[in-house]
Amino acid sequence: MKKTPAPPPIYIGELNGTPLGDLRLAASDLGLVAVEWADSQPALDAYLARLKRPVQADARKIKPYAKELSEYLNGKRTAFTIPIDWTFFTPFQREALQAVYRIPYGETRTYADIAREINRPHAYRAVGRANATNPMPLVIPCHRVIGADGKLHGYGGGQGLPTKEWLLRLEGAVMA
DSSP: OOOOOOOOOEEEEEEEEETTEEEEEEEOSSSEEEEEEGGGHHHHHHHHHHTTOOEEEOHHHHHHHHHHHHHHHTTSOSSOOSOBOGGGSOHHHHHHHHHHHTSOTTOOEEHHHHHHHTTOTTOHHHHHHHHHTOSOTTTSOGGGEEOTTSSOOOOOSTTSHHHHHHHHHHTTOOOO
């Protein structure tokens, strides 16, 4: 009987001392898989368990991701060049979050804007759900998505809305 090879691992590492606190990062051989605040470790562990891949610590594999995130959080980077592993998303999540990923630095969009961009104009709540389950906040900039009223609504990263506001101010986004 032929043995099935083990799936490729997910590598994990840390980015400590950012202006928003310590972060945990996960990446596959294809790209970034997750970014999570260190104090949300159980959420990251649960997400990685759902991926059904072996997990191994490897600071060397995480280093390019940590470097770009550090540059971004310190105001020295406005766009990411690191690859993203989109394979763990449902087709709808991928479509919605790729649209979020394309929102330029310093700009915002509403959930309805994203729904229209992906040609699903009535799916703004589903877009909100995809945003709420985004495993790569900061890189897939869900903080750039705001309510139809122009106000900040919901943010699961860091300290919640204060973190979202801090990120938008970092980018120079004008808030109502």
